[in-house]
Structure formats: structure tokens, C-alpha cells
Amino acid sequence: xxxxxxxxxxxxxxxxxxxxxxxxxxxxxxxxxxxxxxxxxxxxxxxxxxxxxxxxxxxxxxxxxxxxxxxxxxxxxxxxxxxxxxxxxxxxxxxxxxxxxxxxxxxxxxxxxxxxxxxxxxxxxxxxxxxxxxxxxxxxxxxxxxxxxxxxxxxxxxxxxxxxxxxxxxxxxxxxxxxxxxxxxxxxxxxxxxxxxxxxxxxxxxxxxxxxxxxxxxxxxxxxxxxxxxxxxxxxxxxxxxxxxxxxxxxxxxxxxxxxxxxxxxxxxxxxxxxxxxxxxxxxxxxxxxxxxxxxxxxxxxxxxxxxxxxxxxxxxxxxxxxxxxxxxxxxxxxxxxxxxxxxxxxxxxxxxxxxxxxxxxxxxxxxxxxxxxxxxxxxxxxxxxxxxxxxxxxxxxxxxxxxxxxxxxxxxxxxxxxxxxxxxxxxxxxxxxxxxxxxxxxxxxxxxxxxxxxxxxxxxxxxxxxxxxxxxxxxxxxxxxxxxxxxxxxxxxxxxxxxxxxxxxxxxxxxxxxxxxxxxxxxxxxxxxxxxxxxxxxxxxxxxxxxxxxxxxxxxxxxxxxxxxxxxxxxxxxxxxxxxxxxxxxxxxxxxxxxxxxxxxxxxxxxxxxxxxxxxxxxxxxxxxxxxxxxxxxxxxxxxxxxxxxxxxxxxxxxxxxxxxxxxxxxxxxxxxxxxxxxxxxxxxx
Amino acid sequence: xxxxxxxxxxxxxxxxxxxxxxxxxxxxxxxxxxxxxxxxxxxxxxxxxxxxxxxxxxxxxxxxxxxxxxxxxxxxxxxxxxxxxxxxxxxxxxxxxxxxxxxxxxxxxxxxxxxxxxxxxxxxxxxxxxxxxxxxxxxxxxxxxxxxxxxxxxxxxxxxxxxxxxxxxxxxxxxxxxxxxxxxxxxxxxxxxxxxxxxxxxxxxxxxxxxxxxxxxxxxxxxxxxxxxxxxxxxxxxxxxxxxxxxxxxxxxxxxxxxxxxxxxxxxxxxxxxxxxxxxxxxxxxxxxxxxxx
Numbered sequence: 001x002x003x004x005x006x007x008x009x010x011x012x013x014x015x016x017x018x019x020x021x022x023x024x025x026x027x028x029x030x031x032x033x034x035x036x037x038x039x040x041x042x043x044x045x046x047x048x049x050x051x052x053x054x055x056x057x058x059x060x061x062x063x064x065x066x067x068x069x070x071x072x073x074x075x076x077x078x079x080x081x082x083x084x085x086x087x088x089x090x091x092x093x094x095x096x097x098x099x100x101x102x103x104x105x106x107x108x109x110x111x112x113x114x115x116x117x118x119x120x121x122x123x124x125x126x127x128x129x130x131x132x133x134x135x136x137x138x139x140x141x142x143x144x145x146x147x148x149x150x151x152x153x154x155x156x157x158x159x160x161x162x163x164x165x166x167x168x169x170x171x172x173x174x175x176x177x178x179x180x181x182x183x184x185x186x187x188x189x190x191x192x193x194x195x196x197x198x199x200x201x202x203x204x205x206x207x208x209x210x211x212x213x214x215x216x217x218x219x220x221x222x223x224x225x226x227x228x229x230x231x232x233x234x235x236x237x238x239x240x241x242x243x244x245x246x247x248x249x250x251x252x253x254x255x256x257x258x259x260x261x262x263x264x265x266x267x268x269x270x271x272x273x274x275x276x277x278x279x280x281x282x283x284x285x286x287x288x289x290x291x292x293x294x295x296x297x298x299x300x301x302x303x304x305x306x307x308x309x310x311x312x313x314x315x316x317x318x319x320x321x322x323x324x325x326x327x328x329x330x331x332x333x334x335x336x337x338x339x340x341x342x343x344x345x346x347x348x349x350x351x352x353x354x355x356x357x358x359x360x361x362x363x364x365x366x367x368x369x370x371x372x373x374x375x376x377x378x379x380x381x382x383x384x385x386x387x388x389x390x391x392x393x394x395x396x397x398x399x400x401x402x403x404x405x406x407x408x409x410x411x412x413x414x415x416x417x418x419x420x421x422x423x424x425x426x427x428x429x430x431x432x433x434x435x436x437x438x439x440x441x442x443x444x445x446x447x448x449x450x451x452x453x454x455x456x457x458x459x460x461x462x463x464x465x466x467x468x469x470x471x472x473x474x475x476x477x478x479x480x481x482x483x484x485x486x487x488x489x490x491x492x493x494x495x496x497x498x499x500x501x502x503x504x505x506x507x508x509x510x511x512x513x514x515x516x517x518x519x520x521x522x523x524x525x526x527x528x529x530x531x532x533x534x535x536x537x538x539x540x541x542x543x544x545x546x547x548x549x550x551x552x553x554x555x556x557x558x559x560x561x562x563x564x565x566x567x568x569x570x571x572x573x574x575x576x577x578x579x580x581x582x583x584x585x586x587x588x589x590x591x592x593x594x595x596x597x598x599x600x601x602x603x604x605x606x607x608x609x610x611x612x613x614x615x616x617x618x619x620x621x622x623x624x625x626x627x628x629x630x631x632x633x634x635x636x637x638x639x640x641x642x643x644x645x646x647x648x649x650x651x652x653x654x655x656x657x658x659x660x661x662x663x664x665x666x667x668x669x670x671x672x673x674x675x676x677x678x679x680x681x682x683x684x685x686x687x
Numbered sequence: 688x689x690x691x692x693x694x695x696x697x698x699x700x701x702x703x704x705x706x707x708x709x710x711x712x713x714x715x716x717x718x719x720x721x722x723x724x725x726x727x728x729x730x731x732x733x734x735x736x737x738x739x740x741x742x743x744x745x746x747x748x749x750x751x752x753x754x755x756x757x758x759x760x761x762x763x764x765x766x767x768x769x770x771x772x773x774x775x776x777x778x779x780x781x782x783x784x785x786x787x788x789x790x791x792x793x794x795x796x797x798x799x800x801x802x803x804x805x806x807x808x809x810x811x812x813x814x815x816x817x818x819x820x821x822x823x824x825x826x827x828x829x830x831x832x833x834x835x836x837x838x839x840x841x842x843x844x845x846x847x848x849x850x851x852x853x854x855x856x857x858x859x860x861x862x863x864x865x866x867x868x869x870x871x872x873x874x875x876x877x878x879x880x881x882x883x884x885x886x887x888x889x890x891x892x893x894x895x896x897x898x899x900x901x902x903x904x905x906x907x908x909x910x911x912x913x914x915x916x917x918x919x920x921x922x923x924x925x926x927x928x929x930x931x932x933x934x935x936x937x938x939x940x941x942x943x944x945x946x947x948x949x950x951x952x953x954x955x956x957x958x959x960x961x962x963x964x965x966x967x968x969x970x971x972x973x974x975x976x977x978x979x980x981x
Contacts, residue, residue: 123962127966134965135965142958145952163951282784318794322794325787326792332781333774333778334774335773335776
């Protein structure tokens with residue numbers, strides 16, 4: 001647990017450094033201002049620096065954390081700017097104090113931008129990659145275009161607007177025009193100050209950093225790393241992507257408020273709200289390091305200052321800017337240039353360490369990249385284990401969510417959806433008659449364009465049974481898994497899980513009902529730590545709101561601690577606790593498979609589907625895996641359905657088998673009988 | 688009625704320019720899986736070179752056009768070699784940003800060399816306007832030539848891809864770089880060839896665009912570049928017939944909405960249609976459906 005704690009402290013420290021940097025920069029600038037050493041040019045840049053930093057933080061949430069490319073963030077900035085400036089114009093000259101006007105302006109700007117983010121996000125986030133990028137770009141242009149054609153005014157009869165011209169609004173002579181088409185808004189009160197900008201930047205950082213390091217952020221990043229795996233553990237991609245997008249839009253709206261109240265006239269021009277601006281912000285994010293919030297703020301500051309600092313070069317400055325941009329990209333991203341840079345740094349011994357530090361990821365890179373790492377860590381682990389379980393019992397009392405006796409029975413307790421599979425031999429459900437099926441499928445069929453991939457698949461698997469699904473390549477085994485877990489909807493047929501119908505539910509709902517799976521080709525959340533992979537699996541059992549996460553409430557701390565304990569407990573089962581802080585992608589292959597199982601177990605399933613768990617393993621590893629699978633059944637009371645080609649494993653642990661061939665059930669029955677069936681042998685070996 | 692036909696045809700003509708530029712976008716995307724944001728600026732360079740060839744060097748129109756094409760071809764190859772090739776293994780965002788850097792570079796170089804004042808581009812189209820129905824319908828020579836050029840280019844390109852070895856190599860590389868290498872395809876050369884063709888087409892697009900809309904500035908390429916990108920996506924990025932259809936549709940839509948709905952809101956309308964099309968067909972009109980294997 002100490003590693004986990006130190007990891008959490010590291011994140012905390014990192015965040016503090018970010019805040020401290022911003023505050024230090026603010027104090028420096030203030031000192032220069034007060035001592036009168038700041039040029040008027042620099043003074044004029046202070047608020048824009050805050051604005052662009054906020055924009056960079058906002059976009060990094062979408063691009064870095066959520067993994068979606070948005071080229072229309074200036075559009076949200078534009079919405080925030082115009083909505084808030086309109087408000088301030090309406091209030092101008094009234095009795096409301098400026099401070100209050102500005103505060104409400106911020107709220108209005110953020111809400112309008114969030115609303116547009118939400119509305120555009122619902123349809124648009126279904127698209128992927130470059131298509132999403134082009135639609136966000138289109139959206140940004142639409143906003144700019146509409147605002148350029150918008151006329152808005154007020155008179156004693158209320159608000160008027162038109163998309164044609166001033167006359168068409170039908171204002172009375174006493175009325176005032178607020179938005180005047182392409183001329184925009186003139187006379188916005190200058191309420192933005194450097195101090196206000198810094199506070200808003202700190203606030204944006206606070207929201208984003210805390211959100212990223214919480215249950216919500218973990219879900220968003222899990223979905224980014226592997227959407228299908230995320231769905232399989234019960235996360236809803238649409239919901240979390242939309243959340244990230246909306247929060248990001250709101251923050252961009254705040255950037256817009258700051259921008260609008262820094263200038264006396266506001267127009268929607270290509271250079272301030274067009275795609276060029278969106279791309280500029282993207283440049284901050286990419287150069288600062290995708291997903292690195294602090295980096296994007298630093299990049300925003302440097303790149304906003306750079307053209308101004310180059311001003312003495314007059315005509316050449318934008319040219320130099322472009323060249324610097326290309327060179328920076330090559331230096332940071334091109335493999336050959338990186339190598340050149342490394343060798344250059346090696347020649348400067350005192351600089352070497354610095355270079356390495358820059359490379360360091362928020363998640364600890366592998367300490368030992370080779371496969372021996374796991375076993376080497378073991379002795380230490382065993383010692384840890386003892387003190388751990390003591391700590392856990394105490395913790396269990398406080399959280400109330402963890403059983404006091406973790407080793408014996410803990411599969412059911414977290415699930416919260418299980419009635420009566422606490423112990424294997426006596427079913428706690430009074431309605432059940434002795435042995436009841438955990439999984440029952442009735443005539444499942446699915447076809448893809450005329451090909452019957454699965455045809456009339458019926459199976460009944462009992463509680464605590466180890467059931468094998470075998471068959472030649474292309475027989476439809478994985479397709480069965482995909483139907484069971486909701487990736488595909490069957491054309492016909494029924495699925496009952498523990499007596500409850502789960503046919504054609506969404507992946508998310510099926511996960512909640514209690515089916516978990518692993519994948520043939522490993523699908524981990526590769527950029528998350530080993531621990532976070534398992535904690536993502538616990539997502540639906542330790543619930544606290546996004547707001548709890550941002551505000552770091554007591555509930556957040558309690559839940560996170562309980563999650564850490566539970567996740568470490570699971571990792572210990574698979575002897576992965578020693579590398580809990582590693583990046584999942586740095587684990588050796590065999591341990592990645594184990595981690596996948598641990599993550600599946602974290603969802604508290606009743607039924608576990610393993611898709612070729614022994615693929616790519618040598619005989620020793622397979623032997624070990626067989627022990628692990630038996631242990632899962634005995635210790636977690638798990639019902640397991642597995643696909644496997646390794647006949648030694650199948651005959652060694654499966655109670656019963658189903659053989660699939662060309663989508664149809666060829667044979668079903670006890671393992672021994674089925675394996676020696678002449679038809680089965682023929683299907684595998686040919687005539 | 689006649690005015691509708693005239694708006695429609697000039698829409699087709701504008702769309703043809705978009706289509707010619709979009710071809711470059713779509714080919715480069717298909718093969719290098721990158722959005723070449725500098726493509727619009729290559730168009731601008733082509734137009735400047737043609738302008739200088741005609742007005743300063745006094746070259747005849749075909750030679751000036753050829754000069755522009757050769758310059759852009761070289762420029763395309765150089766940009767690919769210097770800026771994009773080192774990043775081929777890097778993540779796609781890094782390449783995107785680099786392309787943006789190249790775009791700024793070209794714009795600012797042009798600004799430095801040619802100044803910010805717009806050049807008035809004299810038409811490269813020697814064909815006069817054609818009148819129909821007693822002068823009620825006039826079709827400019829530019830319109831006719833642009834449409835014809837576009838059809839010829841698209842037909843030629845489809846033939847090139849499907850019936851030549853180099854074209855087949857392009858298909859192979861766009862499908863799977865690794866497998867193409869194993870089959871003996873020179874991937875670097877194929878990618879360079881794609882950039883060369885795309886850039887040459889961009890120069891033609893630039894000349895035709897400026898013949899119809901004769902103001903030439905360092906940012907001339909920016910908006911048509913974006914529109915062509917939209918056209919490529921609308922048609923299904925990576926598909927050559929898609930770029931053609933997308934371009935023509937976009938041009939017609941833009942011109943008709945300018946004429947009949949609102950000249951101010953035409954961009955908003957064009958982009959809204961794009962969004963709607965993508966929501967109905969998430970990979971564009973002719974785009975392939977991609978399914979992730981679980």
C-alpha cells in the first residue's frame with residue numbers, strides 16, 4: 001500500500017507544482033508591473049496569456065484526456081465571449097457593481113458554452129478520429145458565421161434579434177443595438193484583469209486536474225485507451241466523452257469571457273474565433289505534451305509570448321515562428337531527431353539528468369522492463385502482504401463495503417447485485433431448487449451478411465462450473481462471447497444469467513448484471529497504471545460524483561481509499577501488487593493477461609468469460625494458468641466459460657465442453673466424452 | 688429559371704476546383720493517413736508562380752502553367768521529405784501540427800516575397816463566354832474549362848490508379864504499408880509520388896480558382912483548402928470518386944445557398960450539411976465502413 005500512497009502523494013505534489021508555477025509567474029509579473037519595468041506591450045499580453053492558458057487546459061481535457069481531436073474549440077470560446085459580453089452590455093450603466101456583473105458574466109459564458117458543447121456533443125461524439133475533427137471544425141465555423149450575421153438589440157418591449165440587418169429587428173427609436181452583425185459588440189466594459197485571469201486559470205486547473213485524478217477521469221482515460229474493454233467493464237463511453245466535452249466547452253467559454261471583457265470591441269473574426277485560433281490552441285496542447293496539463297499551460301505562455309518577443313524582427317517573426325514550430329515538432333516527435341537529441345544531450349553530462357526528467361511520465365515508467373521483474377519483486381511482496389491484510393481489516397470496518405475476511409469470500413460482497421452465491425454448496429436463494437444454471441442460452445443465432453456466424457447456440461452452465469468452448473478457428477467462439485457480453489445483438493435467441501434475462505442489453509448493462517470477460521488480443525488501458533486498470537473495473541461499485549472528485553470531498557477520499565485496498569487485494573491474488581504503479585503496457589505479456597483477469601474480477605461478476613487465456617504461453621505458464629483458473633473458481637465461487645485451443649488445459653480443468661464448428665454446436669457433454677468423439681476429432685484434424 | 692441554371696453551373700465550376708484540390712487531400716490521406724493542412728497553401732504557391740510566369744517572365748499560358756505544376760511538384764516532394772517523412776511513425780497529431788507549421792511557413796514566405804497587397808490575377812482561360820437562349824444564359828469560359836479540367840483529371844487519375852503499376856502500388860501502400868514493403872513496393876517512392884501528384888493538382892486548382900476569382904494574396908489558399916478538406920470528408924476521405932462528388936456537391940450547395948438563402952450564412956449552411964451527412968453516414972458518402980474487430 002505504501003507504493004500506492006506514495007503514488008497518490010506524487011500526483012498531489014505534481015498538481016501543487018502546477019499551481020505554484022502559475023502563482024509564481026503571477027507574482028513575478030505583478031512585481032514587474034509595480035516596479036514599472038513592464039512595457040505596455042507586455043501589459044497588454046497579460047490577460048491574453050491567461051485566456052490562452054485556460055483554452056489550452058480546456059482543449060487538453062478533450063484531446064489529451066478524452067483522446068478526441070477537436071478543431072473547433074475557438075467556437076466555444078466565441079459562444080462564451082458573445083453570451084457574456086451581451087450580458088455585460090445589458091447591465092452596463094445599471095446599479096449592479098462591476099464585480100458582480102463580471103461574476104455573473106463568467107457563469108453565463110460558461111453555461112452557454114457548456115450548453116453548446118453538450119448539444120453538439122450528443123450527435124457528434126459518435127464519430128471517430130478525423131471525422132470528429134472535421135465536424136468540430138465545421139461547428140466552429142458555423143458559430144462564427146452565424147454570429148457575424150446576427151443582430152441583437154433591446155428596447156422597452158424586450159429583446160429583438162434578426163439574421164438580416166439592424167432594421168429587421170424592428171427596434172423602437174429608444175432601443176439600443178447590442179450585437180451589430182459583422183461589427184459585433186462595441187463598448188464592452190473592460191472587466192478582465194490579470195488577477196482575475198490568474199484566478200480563473202487556477203480554477204480551471206483545479207477542476208481539470210482533480211477531475212482527471214478521480215473516478216471520472218479514470219473512466220474517461222480508460223475509454224480513451226480502449227473503448228471496447230471499457231464497455232466490457234461497465235463504463236458508458238458516450239456519457240463520459242460527453243461529460244469531458246461539456247466541461248471542456250464550459251472552460252473554453254470562461255476563456256471567451258476573459259477575452260471579451262479585455263477588449264472594448266468584440267467581433268467574430270477568423271483570427272480570434274476561426275479555425276486558425278482553434279489550431280493555435282491545439283498547437284499549445286500538442287507542444288506542451290498531449291495529456292500533460294501543466295505542459296500545455298507552459299506552451300501556451302511561451303507561444304503567445306514568442307511572436308511578441310520576435311517583434312523586433314518585424315516581417316520575419318511569423319516566418320521564424322513557423323520554422324520554430326516545425327523544428328519543435330520534429331525534435332519532440334521524430335524518432336531520428338530524437339536520437340540525435342539524445343546523443344547531443346549525452347555529450348553534455350550536466351544536462352543529461354534534466355533531459356531524462358523531462359521524459360518522465362506522470363505514471364512511473366517500468367523499473368525493470370524485462371519479464372523477470374515480477375518474480376524478482378516477490379520476496380518483498382510476501383512481506384508486504386501480511387501487513388497489508390491487517391490494514392485491510394481495519395479499513396474494512398470504516399468503509400463498510402469490504403468484508404472483514406478478504407481471503408475467503410469477497411467476490412460477492414462488492415458486486416451488490418448478487419443474492420446468494422456467497423458460498424458454493426448451499427444456494428442462498430430460497431427459490432432455487434438445488435443446482436441452478438448460472439448461464440443459459442437458448443438458440444442464439446447471428447449472421448453477418450448471409451454468413452451464419454453462430455447458429456442455434458444453446459448451452460447451460462451451472463454455478464461454479466468450469467466450462468470449455470472449443471472448435472476450429474473461425475467456428476464462432478469469440479462471436480458467442482461477443483453476443484453474451486452485448487458487443488453484438490443476436491438475431492434471435494435468449495440469454496439468461498442466473499435466471500435473469502440479459503439478451504441484447506448494452507455491454508454496460510450486461511457488465512452490471514454480472515458478466516465479465518477477457519479478450520483474445522489483450523485489451524488493457526495501456527496508458528493507465530496497473531492499479532488504475534483494476535480500479536476502473538471497480539468503477540460501478542464505488543460510486544461518488546464528479547463533483548465529489550473535483551472538490552476532493554470526504555466521500556471521495558473514503559471511496560478512493562477503499563478502492564485502493566480492494567484493487568491491491570485483487571492484484572495480490574495475481575501477484576501483481578509489486579508493479580501496481582507501473583504503466584500497464586510495460587508489463588510482460590503473461591502478466592498483462594493476468595491483469596486483464598484481475599480487472600474483469602473487479603467488476604464483481606457472476607460469470608467470467610476467458611477468451612484464449614493460454615494463447616502465447618509456454619507449457620509452464622499454461623500450467624500456472626490452470627492453477628489460477630481453479631483458484632478463481634474455488635476462492636471466488638466463480639462460474640467460468642473459457643475458449644481455448646490448448647487441449648491440455650481444456651482437458652485438465654474443464655468439467656464440460658461445447659464444440660462449435662461452422663457456427664453450429666457439434667457436440668456437448670463431459671470433457672472426456674467429447675474429446676474422444678470421432679466427429680470432434682474429424683472437425684479438428686480433417687478426414 | 689435561367690438564373691438558376693447559371694448559379695448551378697458556376698456552383699459546379701467552383702465545386703470542380705474544390706474537387707481538384709480535394710483529390711490531393713484524399714490521396715495523401717489515403718496513403719500517408721495524415722491531414723496535410725499545408726495543401727491549401729501549395730495551391731497558393733502554384734497560383735503565385737503561374738502569375739509570375741505569365742506577368743514577369745512573359746511566358747505563354749501553357750508554359751506558365753507547367754512551371755507552376757513543376758514548382759509545386761518539387762515543393763510537395765521536398766515538404767514530404769523534410770517535414771513529414773521523419774514523423775511517419777509519430778502520432779498523427781504531431782504530423783498534423785507539423786503540417787500546420789508548414790502552412791504558416793508557406794504563407795509567411797509568400798507574404799515576405801510577394802507582399803500583402805493582393806495581386807490581380809489575369810485569367811489563364813483563353814476561352815470566351817458562351818451564350819445560350821439569346822443571351823439569357825451566359826456561361827463564362829472559366830466555368831466551362833474548370834468543369835472540363837476536373838472531369839479529365841478525375842478520369843485520368845482513376846485510370847492511373849487502376850491500370851498502372853505505380854497506381855496499384857499506391858493502393859497497396861494505402862491498404863497496408865508493411866505488406867506492401869514485403870511485396871517489393873518502394874513505399875517511400877510511392878508516398879513521394881502521391882505528394883507530387885497531389886501538389887501538381889493543387890497548382891492547377893490554384894490557377895483555375897484565381898482565374899475565376901482573380902484576387903491573389905498569401906492567404907488565398909486557406910479557405911479553399913479547408914473547403915476542399917470538407918469536400919474530401921463529405922465524399923469519404925481516401926476515395927477519389929468521393930472527392931469528386933464531395934467537391935461538386937459542396938460547390939453547388941455553396942453557390943445556391945448564397946443565391947437563394949443568405950449570402951452571409953452560406954458557410955454555415957455548407958458546414959451544417961457536412962455535419963448532417965456525417966451523422967447519417969459517419970464515413971462520408973463513399974467512405975468505407977470501418978468495424979473494429981473484437
